[in-house]
Amino acid sequence: MTSREPFGQGVRLLGIVLLLAAIGGLVIWTGASPVEPMEQEPPNDVEVEPDRASYVGESVILGGEVVETDPLVIATEASGYGRFTVSEDGDTDRNVDGDLEPDDWVTTYGTLEDEETLAAERITVQNSGETRYMMLVSLVGGLFVVGRVLRDWRFDLGRLAFVPRERARSRGDSRSEGGRARTDDGLEAPARGDRGD
Template identity: 55%
Template sequence: MPPREPFGQAGRLLAGIALLAALLGLVYWTGAVGAEPLERGYPDEVDVTQNRDAYVGDRVAIGGIVVETDPVVIATQRSGYGRFTVVGAHESLQHSSVTLETGDRVTAFGTLEDESTLVADRTVTDRLRDTLYMVVVSFVAGCWVLGRLVRGWRLDLDRFALVPRSASPTDGNQGDADRDTARGGTAMADGSSGSRRARTNAGRSRDGGDR
């Protein structure tokens, strides 16, 4: 007899719904939460470029386009104006395995050392190929996991559970049939033995009467 499950199918169903809700909630939360400290709350390029002297020594988050790479210089305007030298941009670059190139859009968070120099603690780039690489790798990994799941597991609708594909749904019934067959064979053997003993006793009784 298989072990009794503590919560049964209803418990598994509720657990699955709760986990799915948690996953969707985390996805929504991740998309909704800003990339602090790069997201608001600190003076940005609009504030700083209007009055640079007022923000010297303060923590700021400045976004712009890379116009030079050694050292990294960003321009807050597409025309090339509003330039800031970002010290430590490569070392503080987040979520990217490549170096910055001219034309990359970046946001740097750090301390404004002087009117045109930002010492970066964190730098983020929204380079399209980095995002594409992340999406492709995630898609391939997801397909691999899904393939492994489909090949190795199946959904048992009777128990509403994932079970290994090696476990056939008729295994339990076949086991019962085998046990019934074994018991039937044992009963037949017992009957045959009883019949032989009866015939033997009858033969002995006849032999005794003849004598």
């Protein structure tokens, strides 16, 4: 006995297309809208670096690699250029305690005092070891899920759906077919109670 789908394959295909269109539209809408509708995000290093003078006195967000620690100097470009001196005071908020080291990656928020100095209100340090750990755990978890899906499910083109795979029978399992049992080596033997005398 086979079960029929209540709406058919055409409706399922239409639903998939509509969901993909909705996801694509939401991605575009999210990328085009500001983080908060009433407040624009402060300019970042990509905007500030080419024209530093026009952002003096404004709140900015600068991300970069630590190149010096006393005083704290960050480079916003991978080549080591785009340097800013970050001044801290007792009110500066940091997400980690202790001293920063060269090659640490930081994101700083504060006011650009002059073309080379940022008075930091908040400094966020991103530890490279934590990032590698997070990526490794995500990769292992993703591979585990993909492996389970490929092992237990298959895509049926006729029904346009994922369906469970048929389970392989264990070697000790036997199946009765028409009064005969199938043995492990594939030969048929008389089923119990069926004597060939």
